[in-house]
Amino acid sequence: MRRIRVAHVITRMCKGGAQENTFHTVRLANRERFEVDLISGYTAPGEPSMEDAVRAAGIEIVRVASLVRNPSPLRDLRAYGELTRIFAQRKYDIVHTHTSKAGYLGRIAAAKARVPIIVHTPHGHVFFGYFNAALTALYTMLERNVARKSDRLIELTRRGVEQHLAEGVGTAEQWTSIFSGIDLAPFTAAIEHRDATRTKLGIGRDDFVVGGVGRLEPVKGFSYFVQAAHIVAESLPNARFVLAGDGAERKSLESEAKSLGLRIQFLGIRDDVSELMAAMDVCVVPSLNEGMGRVILEAGAAGTPVVATNVGGIPEVLIETKTGLLVRPRDETGIASAVLSLAADPAQRERLGGAAREHAQQFSIARMVEQIESLYETLIREKRLDA
Known part of the structure; x- marks a missing residue:
């Protein structure tokens, strides 16, 4: 049984769920079986980056400087050519692409280079909440076309699979769902530091803290968080609010x-998100569109109940009235009402937080990597690469 050469391709290693998923898949790979490379463009100046963590893990990034997030015909053509050359020279057995831009260019380049196995994880979708109708229609058409070059397509939840199939992207036989795992340890350890962290933030023992974590972009819905905060503040004098993250909507x-x-x-x-x-x-997770909602599991691992919107894959990671509220x-009024109901019922908060912590244990990064590599082994057998 020979070692299988795998390339993971992503546009950039900024801080985000897709990037963490990709990083851990590379970091925890079974090195006896797989020889794994990470291929990426550069993180934009001023953008929060995971590259220090990647380097600290001993992972070298194979750079494709022309691989950028925003559409750029000249750069995109260069990136396609560069990826095709890298795939052919390094003779990869598997190319696994992540997110839309890297997914499109990476898959057509892998097909051109005759890579035996092509896998793609979109980490959600762009069918609504991101672009205007014309751009959404264009991106959906491109996804339909390039799906034909994929041996397998991985979504984070079953609902995500259904949404892609409803848009005509791929076939049921191509799709599978593998959750995006989280590193549970720092969130579990953080529970012991709860009081100290609140003190550092200037938050009193008796204050009721409502928080959110994520990119401050329209699709994440934090405007509804702020609107709900005004409602909660009127009814709850000891309410305090914290938002961690940055983005176009911050100002x-x-x-x-x-x-x-x-x-x-x-x-x-x-x-120090944990x-x-x-x-x-x-x-509070007020997203308008969400592939899975890793932040829900992170909060759960820290024993914190969640109020989240019923969109995308969120209902598959948040069990209504058991680990949180949907x-x-x-709907800022709905968010505020759910928050106030939890503020009024400490026993319910404790029950939800405990159940959320237990529920999060099944979403470990180790289990995620096992499932991805099991999929690889299935495809290796189908393509007879070990023969």
Whole structure:
């Protein structure tokens, strides 16, 4: 049985769920069986990056400088050519692409280079919440076409698979679902530091902390978090709010939250997300579109109940009334009502938090990597690469 050469391709290694998923899949690969490379473009200046963590893990990034997130015909053509050359020279057995841009260019390059096995994980979809109708239609058409070059397509949840099939992307035989795993250890450890973290944030023992973590972009719905915060603040004098993350909407959100004064903190990009999660009484995930919602599992691993919107794959990782509460998207009143119900019922918060912590254990990164490599082995047998 020979070692199988695998390339993981992603546009950039900024901080995000898709990037963490890809990083851990490379980091925890079975090196006796797989020889794994990580291929990526550069993280944009000022963008929070995972590249230090990648280097610290001893992983070298194979650079494709022209691989960028935004559409750029000249750069995209160069990236296609560069990827094709790399795939052919390094003679990969498997090319596994991640996210839309790297997924499109990487798959057509892998097909051109005659890579035996092509796998793609979109990490969600762009069917709504990202672009206008014309661009969405164009990207959907491209996804339909390039799906034909894929041996397998991996979504994070069954609901994600159904949404792709409803848009005509791939066939049922091509699709499978493998969750995006999380590193449970730091969130479990953070529980012990809860009081110290709250003190550092200037939050009192009796304050009720409502938090959110994520990119401050329209699709993440944090405007509804801020609107809900105003409602909660009126009814709950000891309510405090924290938002960790950065993005295009930060300034507008800060302006919208101005009347809350010191009761809300915009923390920016943080390296202590696990501690922040444990310091919260409730974590709010107000997304308009979400592939899975890793932040829900991270909050759960820290024992923090979640209020989240019923979109995308979220209902598959949040068990309604058992590990958290679901609300409609774009509904600040619904968010506020759910938060206030938890504030009024400490026993329910404790019950939900305990169940969420137990539920999160089945979403470990080790289990995720096992499932991905099991899929590889199935494809290796189908293609008779060990013959």
